[in-house]
Every structure is written in C-alpha cells, then in structure tokens.
Amino acid sequence: MVGASNNPAKLGHAVVRNLVEGGYPGEVYPVNPKAGEILGRRACPSVEEVPGEVDLAVVVIPAAGVLEVARRCGEKGVRFLVVISAGFREIGGEGARREKELVDICRRYGMGLVGPNCLGVIDTYTPLNATFAPRMPRRGRIAFFSQSGALGTAILDWSLTVDLGFSRFVSLGNKAGLDEVDLMQESLADPRTQIVLCYLENVQDGGRFLSVSAEVTRRKPVLVIKSGVSEAGARAASSHTGALAGSDVAYDTAFAQAGLFRVRTLEQLFDFALAFSSQPLPRGNRLAVVTNAGGPGILASDAAEAEGLALARLRRQTITELGQGLPREASLYNPVDVLGDASPERYTWALDRVAADPKVDMVLILLAPQAGSRPEETAQLIVEWRRQHQDKPLAAVFMGGASVEGAVERLKKADIPCYFSPERAVASLAALARYAARCRRAMRAPSPCPPLSGREKARMAAVLDRVRADRRVVLLASEALAVLESGGIPCAPSRLAAGPEDAVRAAEELGFPVVLKVASPHITHKTDVGGVRVGLESPDEVRRAYLEIMENVHRYLPRAEVYGVEVQRLMPPGTELVVGFSRDLQFGPLLMFGLGGVYVNLLRDVSFRLTRGFGPAEAEEMIRETKAYTLLRGYRGEPPRDVAAVVETLCRVARLAEEFPEVVEMDINPLVAYERGLAALDAKMTIGDGGAGA
C-alpha cells in the first residue's frame, strides 16, 4: 500500500484501514518513507524494502510520483498495480502523457493495471477491500465493474440497505490498463459470480467488447448501466439522417446484439439482479398469473403486454381441474383469480396446477392483503412448494406494507424474488425471458450475407477512386448510385449532365419522362433550393428545367459547387423505403432500415442493426420491427411488395459497409419497392480516410 498514512483524513489511511479491517488474510505492507507504524503495522520506507513477493500494489500518492513508484514496483516484480491517484488523462494534455507512460511501464514489466483515477478493488470472498469506500458490501453473486468511482460507492452503500450482495467490485477509473472487457472475461471463470454488472461511460474497443460480451452472455447475464453524457464524440458519431438514430442508438443496438441488458434505473438493476441470481431461465415467454384480486391481475396483464410477454392460454385440463377445486366465483382463466378469501392452501393448490401446465413458462403470484388473507402463512406454503418445484421461474408481489413485511422476508430468504408492484415483477420476468431467448438465438447457426464478387468490388472501388481523385469526400448522387449499381443493387437509370444540351442528350438516351436534380456535394436538401424538376416530357422542358435549376441554386446557395444536373428516368410509384448505414466509432457500421421518402425524419419508423454478424435472418427481423413491414405486406388493397429483394438489398448494403471501410455513411432514400424487384432513386454517400471512425 504505497502512500499509506497515519492521518485518518487521508485516503492513504482509509485504504490501509479497509485492508486491515476488511479481514484480508494475507500480509499488508504500508509503504511510507516517514511513518514508522500505521494501524499497528510497521511501514516500509520504499517498495524495494517490502519483504518477499508482492501480489498487489495499491498506489495513493500524488500523480507526479506515480511513474517512479510504478517503475520500482515493476523492478520488484509486483503482479498487479491499482493506481488510485488522480492527475492523469482526466486533467488534460500533461495528464494524458503521464498516463501513456504509466501504461508503457506496466506493459514493459507485465504488470496488470487498474485505474488510474479509481477507487480500488474489492473481493468479498477473499476478502480483500483495497478501496477507500466506507463499508464492505455483502457477499453475493454479482460482479460489479464501475467506470465511476462515486456511483460505484453509492451503489455499494445502497446495496447494504436492500440486501444485494457482490462477489467483487472493481472501480475502472480511466481504464488505462484493465477494462470491463478483461474483467467480464475473467468473471466467466469465477464460480461465485453469477451476474455481471457494469456501469459504463464509454467503450474503448467496440469490436473486442462485442465479441467478448457475446461470449460471456451465453453463460452469464450481464447488466449494463450506460450513461451517455461523457462520450459526446462517440454519441454524435452514430447520428444518422438528421439524427434518425438518436444519440444512443448504437449502444442500444450493440448491447442488444451482444445480449447485454441495459438497465435504466437503480431500481431496475436491483429487480433484475434479484431475478437473474435466483431463477432458472424460462423456456418461452408465456406468463401465468395467480392472484387474489382482480385489479393487480389486470395491472400484471397490461405490464406483460408492454414488456412483450404473452399471457399463457391455459390448457383445457388445467382449467377443468381449477374449476373443480376453486369456488364458483373464481376466474379460471389466466390471470387466475383465487378470490379475496383465499387460504394459503388454496393459493398453493392453484399455483401447483398452473405451474404444471406445459403451456406456462413462468409464474407470477400476486397477493393483496384482504380480510381473510394470511400473508405470512401463504408465503410459508409457497416456500415449501417451491422446494419441490424449481423448473420454472417464479416471482411474487405481496402488495402493501406493514401487513406483508413478514411474508416478504420469508420469500426473500427462500430465493423467491418478491417485488413491490406487478409492473416491476413482470419487467424482471420479461428480462429473464429475453435473456433465455437470446441464449437460444446464440445457439442458432449464423447465416452470413453472401459476399460481393471480386468484379462487383472492383467496379465499386473504381467509382470511389474517381471521387478521391477529384479531391472530394461527398459523392454526387449519380456516383453513389453507380457504386450501388456496381454492388448489385438495382438503381433507377440516371446520368450526370454538364450542360443543358448534355441533359437533353441524356434524357433521350434514358427515355422520357425524366427527372432533373441538381448535382452538388454541398447541397443535401435539393428540393429546398429549387434543385429538382420532375416529369419532364420533352427536350425543351429539359433544357428549360436545367437553366431554372442552375439559376435557383446560384440564387440560394451562391457558393455551392455545382457539377451539373443529374438526369434520371421517372420511375413508377411503389413503397418508399430508406436503407443506409453510418459508421459508429466503437461498434462499426450501424445499418438502418425504415419507411422512406420526405417524411422519414418525421415518422422515424426505423430499425437498426450492427453489420457485425449480420445476415438474411437479421435483415428480416429488422424489416419486421418497422411499420413499413405492414405496408410491404400489402396494406388496404395495395399489392404486396418484394420483401425478399429488400432483404437482399440490406445484405448487400451490409457487405458494402464491411468491405469498404472508407465509406463512412450512406443513405438510399428513397429505395422504392415494387411487386417484383426494387430500385434506388437517390443516394448519399460520404467517404473518409478509411480509418475506423472518420
């Protein structure tokens, strides 16, 4: 413990005290050149003078001295370094350089590094408390990694009041060395950890984060609280077509695809943790409710619908049996109402029948205390029943306060999660169901998109090369369509014209009627500047439209560079869709699908997927998530559209995104779907330097 102090006001004292009082079974050596004895232990003047081998060095000294201490620790052969000291990356340029050097030193000596600028580490089973947190959390099944030290301690402190236990806690600090990915991976091997909880502000290596967490979540659920505030740059990076993707959508999509649970509130964290740490996974999403009052039953049904759970339809045999055993007034259909006067025995009898039904995947018991209720005895019988029946997840809601306190206590002790309200219970069961579905899905063999052919790729690259040679990053629509066309996506026939006569020639080649659109990398909203003319039937109309467009554009945007006008054959109407992607800094290309046309920003009927692991199955899911799907299937007498062609287009766009890292964002809007086939009418594409983000 480097920087140990006799002064109780100092962190260097608090950490030694926690180590000693936390019951750490190994040797603790305070290091301080001046202090003789700290908390009864003789202080070593320097790291070198610590006897024997050192497993872990905790450093709490001013930043300026940390590098020297790290070097000495390296020489000494220390295995792990926890740097609590602040004064690194978080303070700006000088700190950033210091942190880089610290990382270099640790790498050179092969030392694992936690921090800097962190709160320390806790292992409740060893037990080891190398933090300055005021209290040690209870033992439990949750491993908790937090990027915010303060929030970490707040959660640990709060956990003591709600009976939540932890296996370990690591404050990640600046994440210069070990990060959440390393720790998640390590948790897989820890038998005491059943659930992983992360508080994250950013993710550094999105690819590694995704592959490791996808692996971990196959075996252990991972709950994430992610705050967006501190990684503004990354958030903005996933913005899409006028913020269609919102600021956080890349994280949401990535978490969902990797099977992580995003938790929004501390309450939810507690609720989910309770369910995950005690219940088996359900086989499906069919919920049965046993209640002694109508109102709570309805609340539970509503919540189930909102959370995407199905209310189980009990099989006939179950209903018959319930009818034989329950009073005439009871409701035999799910939610099963055993009535206000239900005895503990009636409750458990009904529970037993319902839980045995193969059409039920999970059960929720509701109890609202009424005149004849005996909550505590009911709880006791449920606990006894549960001992024999553990195959399906079970949750309870004993509503009220003082009169159910004892009952709730009994249920908790027996690992039956008990919630305050039906909504919270249902949400927790739904989380279990989602996780179970995710585990099943993870077993499914992936169906990757078919690759682009070498010829397709070469032709696409040729177009991009020409744009670069022109020293541009924004493609003209005609160029973007050329890239798509080369990549096997059908496009409306079109060509760039550099003067009115050229436009007439183009129109004659393509066939009337035609559409004229201004071609300029500086103009994103062509209609707004009078840059579009549709339905032109003759050479004269084309000529006149060309000049009109040019004059309009020069009037509204005198500084825009105009390359001419794009002439396009007028296509028949169909269902207008939007397909595109934007490259997220952390997670790579984020694919978008939705209802297209001019209202796209208003309707926001869009869904997202990362292209990592994307295939036809994901494309279909993506389409189904939108209202556009209803239109594609044929709405109100409209003929159904070619969904298979849309799936293929999504796959091709995903391949384009994967194989051309220099394309940083792209939208096809509209992509018009027909009864047979489809056509891209307009597209935007921006290239960058080919790096991951830019």
Place this chain on the structure above:
Amino acid sequence: MRNLYVIGPTGSGKTWFCAALALELKELGWRVAYFKPVGTAAEDKADEDALLFRELLEMDSPPERIAPLSSSPIYLWRYDAAGSHLDRVREAYAEVTRGAEVVIIGGAPSPYHLASLGLDAAGVIRLFRPLVFTVHRVMNDLSLDLALFYQDYLKSLQAEAAGLVLNQVPRPLVDKARGLFCPVLEGRGHRVLGVVPERTEAALPGARDLVELLRAEVLAGEQGLANPVEEVVIGAMTLDSAMRYFRRAPNKALITGGDRTDLALAALETSTSVIVLTGGLYPEARLLSRAEEKGVPVLLTDYDTYVVADLLRFAGRKLRPEDRQGLEEARRDFREHCRHRQIIELIAGWQPEAGGRE
C-alpha cells in the same frame, strides 16, 4: 533589367504566382529580385511578401525597402498626398534590385490601391514599363468578365500584357474554364497562361496562421500547427446533426465555443486540422487529452464565433519561407497547370523598351 509585374484582385493568388515564378527563374540561373511598391505592412509588422521573398531570393535589403509603401484603409494619415512618394519608390527600387537581371514586382492587394499617390497599377506601369501578368480567381461566369475587364484596362494603358492565369478554379468549373472561358479570352487576343484547379488548403489560413490571426493561445496539440486547413465549419449545430457536417468536411477548422466540448470531441473523431474555441471559454480537460493524442491543435481566442468567422472571410493561407510543403505545391501547380515553358520563353524573349524604366 526585366521588370515583371503581377497584378490581380484581392485573394487571387498573386503571391503564389510570384513565388513559383521566382523559384523557377532562380533555378534557371537568373539573378532575381523582388520588389513590392505598395505592401501591407503595419506599424509593428513588416510586409509578409517582403519577408517571404527576402528569404526565398536571399536578398540583403530590409523588408521596409523591399516594400517601401503600405496600403491601408487609413493610409492618407500616414502619407502626405503632396509628398514625393514616387521618388521614395524609385530609390528603394534602385537599392533593392541592384545587380538583378529580373525583378518581380508584386502588385498591391488591389490594382487601384494608393491611386491618390500615383501608385496604383497604372502608376507602377508608367514607372517601370513592366511585362504584366494577371492572376484571377475563378468563381463563376462573371469571373470571365472580370478577367476581360483587367486585360482591356491594361490595353488602354498601353501596357505590355504577358497574359493571365485562371487560378483556384473550382473543380466542377475546370472543364467550363478550359472549354468556354479560354476560347473567349484567346479570341480577344489575350494569352491564357494557366488554368489551375482549386486547392482549398491553399486559399484558407493554416493552423499556424490562425494563431496569429485570432491572437489565440495554443492549449494542446502544438505538433499539429503545420496542418493545412481545407474547410471551415462553424460548430453551432446540435450534436446529433454535427457528425454529418463533420464527415463532409475533410481537414477542417472547427470554430466553436469553449463550452461545446461535445462538438469538439465529435469533430476530433473525423478529419480535423485545428479546433478554435471562441469566447475565451476554457474547455474541459478530456478535450485537451484527446486533441493531444490526435495531434490536433486546440486554440483559444477571446473573439466570439461571429468575429472569428468574419476574420476568416478575408484571411488566406500565408506562404511562409519555412513552409516547404506550401512552396512545393505552389511550384507543382505552376508546372502542372501553367504553361511554364511559354512563360519563361516570354520573359527571356522580351525586350524592355529602353528608358522605360529607372
């Protein structure tokens, strides 16, 4: 002695042309001098062209002799209209160009500057009877008319017009300039000596220029001060829409308030040459850490965003003697896009009329 005079509107690229020409002639073994009768020195700062060419051509004369007079919006307070300024220019010229075979005379920011002292383009032409080159920046069809206007003006002065260069031609207009502008100009008997496609980084102030222009403090990323700037983006948009603009602007200067760390961080994830924080607001530390890692200078200025944008409107990239890359590119443009051989031949074959010069 051959006098070459380079004129053109403000920001058309006169310095670029003079520099390329000077280096070219020097390499061919000519003794070249530079002279700028009307410069833009301030009380505390010498004329930048004078400094540049003094170094490039290894001239001994001090900058205030290479550019003896200065144009400014209040020049009449400095120079008595009745004074003998012509003599002053003549004397400086004689001293500065001693021993030279070719003198490149740099034009004032605009040809009419200091007309009241008799030192506008017409005055300079009368004084030195030079071979005149005109440089134009092409923006649209009307640029052709401006070019014709200049050539007609030279004709009316009975000046020796070598020809003109169409400079910084926007890429979509290059074909039009070659196919439409050139025939018109040549049809009227004017030599077109070059059509140079636009390089935006040559027209915008670089990161180092901004430090000076904005009286800015460099907070981080000092190592990136040589970054060229190709685009200027004013960061006043919402974070969500920012990325689209950022991605479309390579090698950009982002101008934004010190309180918009979010925008600045987002910009750092795209191609950015320099970040200018306005309003004197010191940013959050993580911006500086990231900028340091990325090698992008972060400048802090007390001016507000509006003033910065306004200052940038009139600022151009300054060619500096130590800016090897800039000079290299100037010469490349000259060689690739100008008829450099014809220009040299014109100069070599030109016989200045006797007595026309001092």
